[in-house]
Amino acid sequence: MNSQSLHSTLAEAGYKLTAPRKRIIDWILAYDGVFSASEILSDLADLDTVSVYRTLDLLSTLDIIHKTLSLHSEQHYEFHGEDHHHHVVCTGCELTQCAPCEIAEKKIRGFSDLHHTVLLTGLCTDCVA
Structure with missing residues (x-):
């Protein structure tokens, strides 16, 4: 899935593609592997913490990313690829x-x-x- 199709998925679900959402989505697409909100906030330090967590919740609800089990105390996510x-x-x-x-x-x-x-x-x- 590319950036444009993710933007379309948001629009079809009735959500606006805000500047912070676009930056977070682009970051997720460029990242390879399991990630956390703190990693996004480290790379995109000017974004509001609440915006990052809300965007991750939204993307999880829309089945664009999914929550993963981990040993970490912080929730981790992964882009929902084709292979399970x-x-x-x-x-x-x-x-x-x-x-x-x-x-x-x-x-x-x-x-x-x-x-x-x-x-x-x-x-x-x-x-x-």
């Missing part, structure tokens, strides 16, 4: 990597609109060394 996957988090340094999910491709008998959430933890090779 899980995350592996190092308990030593909190490095987070994506892990493919085979279950997402399969149908489970007797269930529809199936969702699941998994967080894998362990030690990365740097922390083991």
Whole structure:
């Protein structure tokens, strides 16, 4: 999904594309991986904290981003891409990597609109060394 299609999604849902929302969306599209509000605020320091959190809530509600499980006390998010996957988090340094999910491709008998959430933890090779 590109910037223009995200802007259209907001408009179709009845929301205005304010300057702060545009900057946050552009930041999310440029970022690769799991992120938090504090990371956005660090890079876009002139934005209001409340605007960032409200925009993240809106984008989550519109299924543009989704909340991820993490070891962090702060909520983390990820751009909602096409492939369903899980995350592996190092308990030593909190490095987070994506892990493919085979279950997402399969149908489970007797269930529809199936969702699941998994967080894998362990030690990365740097922390083991």
